[in-house]
Amino acid sequence: MSLSSEKSHFSTSTFGGKDDIPAPVTTTTPPKSRGKRVFRSVALAIVLYITFHHFGRFDTFNTQIQKGHHGKPLIGKAAEESFLKVPDEESCIQASRHYAAEPHPAGSDGDLKTAQDFLALLQAELGIKPPSEIPIYPAGSTNSRHATLMIPKAHTPYAWIDTYYPVMNTPLERNLQALDEDGNVYWEADLKEHADPADPEAHKYSNAVPTFHGLSKGADVSGKLVYANYGLIQDYNALVEKGVNLTGAIVEKAQELGAAGVLIYSDVRDDGTVTVSNGYEPYPHGPARNPKAVQRGSVQFLSMYPGDPTTPGVPAYENATRTEGSNIPKIPSLPISQENGEKLLQLAQNGWNGTIRLNNQVDTGVMPIWNTLAIIPGYIKDEVVVIGNHRDAWVMGAADPTSGTASLHETVRGFGALMKKGWKPLRTILIASWDAEEYGLIGSTEWGEDFAEFIQKYVVAYLNLDGSASGSRFSASASPSLAHLVHGAALDIPHPTDANRTLWDATNDAGKYFGAREDGTTVVDAEALAVYEASMSATDELGVGALGSGSDFTVFLQRLGVASMNHGFGGTTSDAVYHYHSVYDSEHWVELYADPGFYRHVAVAKHLGLIALRLSGSAVLPLNTTHYAFELENYLNKVEKQILAVSIEVDLSPLRKSISSLQAASRALDYEKLVAERELKHIIKKWHKKASKLRKLRRKAWKAYCKFQKKVFGKKCRSHHHSDEHEFDWEEEVSHHDKPQFNEDDTQFEIVRGFALHSGIDIPSLLRDDHDCAKTSERLQLPLPKLLKVIKRIRVVNQKLKAFEQGFISEDGLPSREWYKHLVVAPGRWLGYGATTLPALSEAENSTVAKHEAKRLQTLVDKLVETIRV
Known part of the structure; x- marks a missing residue:
């Protein structure tokens, strides 16, 4: 047995034809003063009319212009400010109550219902007309593949559901018994999770999902009980050094050592100051751990590979060819409550010397899961930002x-x-609601394996959100290239409950339960505290952590080389105990303890949206490769210390020199980014200044002509309406693209239009026209040759920025776990979700392997230097 701590509309009227303007009568006789004034008026009207039409013709630029209030373009800060006004606590609470209303484990009817509910949300909010049939497509089908592969050609939003077919399991009969020396039952555990009626949702669904481990082995075994602490590699080593025979024993993840089975429970010593012994009542009557709570979870060997165990590296289609699966246990396991765990330890301490019978029967087979996805097409269709939860x-x-x-x-x-x-x-946004994450990141991994080529070609970043609020402290982990973006966005969002601080300040927040004993003392387990503090200290100089695994960013970052991030609020040692994967992970607990008022939920929603807006709207991708290159040096320094400590001989100076070259190349790329973006803004600003003058001239010409027409002919001009409260007609824009022609000119046109509109200059105010103007195609001339040149320059820069993360992908993968291909970061071989930097090098067991891995990494770095060179 081991102890686990898992964790307005504006229009301009067109002029009439030439017959509407009479030709002025010229004469050689000097006119009277009034005639002179009329002549001047007519002449001015003609000149200004010609000027209006000559200089006021628009080039190919869309007549449907994106505008916010007062005619300003809805981009940049304007878009951000408008977005930040939307996320709302009450709306968020209602959403939470809806999705957490009943159990919905992967593959269940409840799970399918939530997939369809999320699809309905995307259709309603993104202006997608629901088709006559629900768009649920089997993975691998023409419709499923078309939905993803046509994203770079899409003009309108659409949403769909992909169905994959992984192997998973559900629980059947389970028993945990302590047997005496004669094989008789001495004690038997109650494996049900009995919930207190004070938590109505938990009580209602106490036995809806039996306590079991996802992907556990079905078997009935017996063996001696051995306590293996946290089940860390050092814990096993300590047992071996003590001469403990693990053969046939029950220890966590001890399959390689001959264990018969595994029992896992969440120990109260992981709960910091929030314990019964420190004066707190157990939940739901207080913030401490309920002793009957059970932590379910997957026992898949995530450090080997995630996803469907039977289709590693390829998508789990219904008709897929399957393997036995090498990332799942060959021994059975069960999760048990704190109450049962303590009982077992008491038995051992009180002289019981029998064996443990662990019976875990499961129904294992192919089950459907459902990923719900939607796209918001951008102007640049071959650069995609993915958001997933x-x-x-x-x-x-x-x-x-x-x-x-x-x-x-x-x-x-x-x-x-x-x-x-x-x-x-500017760039396309893809939104994903992944399924079967709890079994082993299956939904995201299968989609990633299905569309690996598409992802590596088009996806510029992946933004992950798992749970957003289970405690008081905000944290974020990311690829180093995203660290400044993640950190900066958090500085621009207010703290959830303190207007004088920022969201980033919440990275230092703590709970409010520091002990309630009458004598004022508290008891905290030193080892558990050390483990917690070590996990919290693994960040860079900005306070952004490295990504290991344990959530859906894994396939994007560590197999496909896409810059990724993850964020949210979690608990501290002084927060109400979070009953992870228990029936007590309920709406009642969240509203009472995790986030009363849902201020943290909304702060995370704003942070996610702000990062997405900046990634999708910036001319130059906000990826900081220089920060990354210097973090590489820090990683190497850390590994060097580790190697020296174990007396492995390897010369790391060539690798260090290559990293230095990468830093220099990245600084040069930074300068190219700066110059290219500055040139774009200069071109647009210069055009804007010229266009503003021409617009004023047009208005003067129009006023002069109208004044002349009324004065001479008594005829008024058609009204020239102004309204700054135009609301964009999405359906009209959609119909405009019913039959798009996907050719190079169209693509270039879209990109130029996007860069111009997202340049930060108020172009739309110069481009307002009504339907008549649209019909006559009067457009304002843009400096297209110059724009195309600088945009091409920026596009080259962005490709280099996107390629940076992929530069660390080795097709050979990591030793003994080839699914993971990133040589800079991966989940540690024995760390579960924890990140290991330079994994192949840091886990080298001898000098020969260390030299090989140092050379392999150096080769990738040298190649990356050439890739980003400008």
């Missing part, structure tokens, strides 16, 4: 993952509100 839960999952789903619900509402005002991102 998983939807499945072990039971109700109010914190994991529904807090994240509720936050994403608000982010989607924010995007929808922007679209109704005419916003269109």
